[in-house]
Amino acid sequence: MFPKNTWYVACTSDEIDEKPLSRTICNQTIVFYRSANKRIHALEDFCPHRGAPLSLGFVRGDELVCGYHGLAMGGDGATVEMPGQRVKGFPCIRAYPVVERFGFIWIWPGEASLADEAAIPVLEWADDPNWAYGGGLYHIQCDYRLMIDNLMDLTHETYVHASSIGQPEIEEAAPKTSVDGQEVITSRHMENISAPPFWRAALRGNNLADDVPVDRWQVCRFTPPSHVMIEVGVAHAGYGGYDAPQERKASSIVVDFITPETETSIWYFWGMARNFKPDDEALTDEIRRGQGQIFEEDLEMLESQQRNLSNNPERQLLKLNIDGGGVRARKIIDKILAEESS
Structure with a gap:
């Protein structure tokens, strides 16, 4: 129905502040967040613990913390920690290639290994x-x-x-x-x-x-x-x-x-x-x-x-x-x- 091994605009840079943003793209519900170092991350909007949307949580440093039971996820999709629990053996959730450029956040919803940042369109007017x-x-x-x-x-x-x-x-x-x-x-x-x-x-x-x-x-x-x-x-x-x-x-x-x-x-x-x-x-x-x-x-x-x-x-x-x-x-x-x- 739609190409997936390509770059789409997911949102504008100013749509993501201190709170995570959920957006469905190509039938995939994705959560975007900006970590403490201002880097943008994109994960499937699904907590591996009980399936709650991670977008209902909050950002802590470089991690996205689930708002249901406090499971902390890294930008690479790996579980980091949870109060009183051992969770580092949990399987990773999907992390998406994502790039901030020209005032837009670009997402690659297809095969991550094929993502090529050079394929993002050049917008000459954006930096002029x-x-x-x-x-x-x-x-x-x-x-x-x-x-x-x-x-x-x-x-x-x-x-x-x-x-x-x-x-x-x-x-x-x-x-x-x-x-x-x-x-x-x-x-x-x-x-x-x-x-x-x-x-x-x-x-x-x-x-x-x-x-x-x-x-x-x-x-x-x-x-x-x-x-x-x-x-x-x-x-x-x-x-x-x-x-x-x-x-x-x-x-x-x-x-x-x-x-x-x-x-x-x-x-x-x-x-x-x-x-x-x-x-x-x-x-x-x-x-x-x-x-x-x-x-x-x-x-x-x-x-x-x-x-x-x-x-x-x-x-x-x-x-x-x-x-x-x-x-x-x-x-x-x-x-x-x-x-x-x-």
């Missing part, structure tokens, strides 16, 4: 002072592939997001889809159009006129297992569109990390990275609120779509040219799943 980032998290009841479909075909913006980023010119501009190795790219360019409300606000945020014709672009990039980065923006018309100089455009990268919880639910980490006015925290908050409202508009549609599909598993869905990005992304996922099961 010339960029600003703001984002959030939604818990959505849908198959992770439905969200990939949604992000790789932005035609729906005309209808679902009519009051924010949608406009008729989107469906009038045919998308182009290509595949480069395991990356799927779907792009759409619109010329000499009016900017929709969200992008008018972005133009103003970059001290640009918002009442003039613009060129607009959307370049969606899928990479396994379920990451989608979308280059978006508008530039004053006639200055090169996507390639326009920075002082003539407002552009950003929409960041989408889709982490399966179960077959029909996901953790959706969304955000926007921009390279204009990076020190303007008020602008970052404004964009975050606007983007959060846009993504919230997708929730009802995706969850209702999932209910329909679950209730009608025998129905065959139509495939159109606008579905090219999602279809190709699914083929890559299917190939990975076949390789993992062989």
